[in-house]
Amino acid sequence: MKNELEPDFSKGLLTTVVTDSQTKEVLMVAWMNEESYRRTLESGQTWFWSRSRQELWHKGATSGNLQDVVEMTLDCDLDTLLVSVIPHGPACHTGHQSCFFNPVLGGK
DSSP: OOOOOOOOOTTSOEEEEEEETTTOOEEEEEEEOHHHHHHHHHHSBOEEEETTTTEEEETTTTTSOOEEEEEEEEOTTSOEEEEEEEESSOSSTTSOSSSOOOOSSSOO
């Protein structure tokens, strides 16, 4: 059964946090507009809005590192999305599994 909740796009892009469905590791943060949100729901793979290129972006379409969506959850304000995925390779364009590998405080 589909949830009747819809994201609030009235303030612009939806902050989207992507996690690995098995390890729960945060892989990346990206942005969705209404079109990328709809394409993600329809295709079962992540689509985002690239702020730098100003275009839709199918994650992994070029690299092969696709992300299959397992679950999508909105926050209490309906303006941030948590997407749990099965990753088919690194999430980061640098080749790291996660985009979060630069320790600032208390890191390894």
